[in-house]
Amino acid sequence: MRHSHGVQHAVLGVVARNPEGIHGYAVRRQGERLLGHFWRLNFGEVYRILDRLSADRLIEQVADGGESARKVYRITTRGQQSLDDYVLSPQTDAPRPLRQELAVKLLFASPEHLPELLRLVERQRDAYMQELHKLGTERRKMRRAPFDAFVTHLLIDGAELSARAELTWLDEVAKRLQDRYGVAGSA
């Protein structure tokens, strides 16, 4: 969960799953249950994000009146809108791994949004193909470089391998989503 945007929305998503309200401790517990070891927020971070979401009026405190001092939050209409927008928003164009962010989106998207999510997968695939194309161009340039580009070639190899891995994973995601939800191709 490196990207603050994804992290915030992961917390927001967990709150959204608990319309009756949820406290910070339970947010972390549920997050861990949903995302396994990809959930890397400690309690302090969860509380900080909850404060921030609350200040942004994306969540609100449930008026409890009980004796517990723990703050219990639920999502606001504005928060739900923000979550929906996020879940369906395209990726930033820089090709970086989509895995964790996509996982957050998949967890909190409703099944009827799957065609849109598949399109996000496709856009990401495009971004990686463009990246591979650029790397190929770079490789050709380096080949006629008037200096020893040994290390650059190694870096290009590495970048190519990771782009290839991402593409393979995206293919797998698309296939498994289609198998699971029976949604048609999204072209």
Place this chain on the structure above:
Amino acid sequence: MIEYRHVTKVFGSGSTAVKAVDDLSFTIERGDFWSLMGPSGSGKSTVLHLIAGLTPPTSGEVLVEGRDVAKMNSKEAAELRRRRVGYVLQTFNLLPFLTAEENVGMPLVLDNVPQRDVDRRVIEALDLVKMGHRAKHQPTTLSGGEQQRVAIARALVINPAIVLADEPTGNLDRANGRAVMDLMADLNDRLAVTILLVTHDPVFAAMTKRVLRLIDGSLEQAMAFDEDDEAFAANDGLAR
């Protein structure tokens, strides 16, 4: 140059019918370089077969240089395959008892080209793929990468307008696969040969100018690469 107009191809009939190509339309301009990707069984090879007239479409039209392949008579169809379309396969398909130059010359010999011209054109084609020094070798004495370069020379010897390549890197290791793709890119660059290439490998697909993705015989996605002219400035590869 190559145009698909609502092409459908069904193999078999009744309950065993398989739709290999499903209402596919696209146009490849002269001198373009496309790759075709998609899972096994998505109809990629059939797309090539239809262009070469190896099988007729069930419906729709496949036009090559403005002419409907299915409406060609057998003489015209043979001419298309012998003089206009070069084919490169994953398995090279070189005749083992012939030398590299005899393999390359075979399409010309079958087309009754005079031997003097055959000799000259074979040398040119082998030089293009940098295999001139192996002209007298038999395929079994060549590496996989070398065999594929000879097979590409055989496709080029007819001076084709179009080269169809079905997984040309499928039997090669990465380095040789890359060399074959570099060669394809340079041929497209220098000779303006239109190339349609089937590949599973995204790295190789990204070396072309446009990618079509097929799923179950229909177009899932088409993308063009952001072109960087410098990328194809041909100072390497075939340049001498």
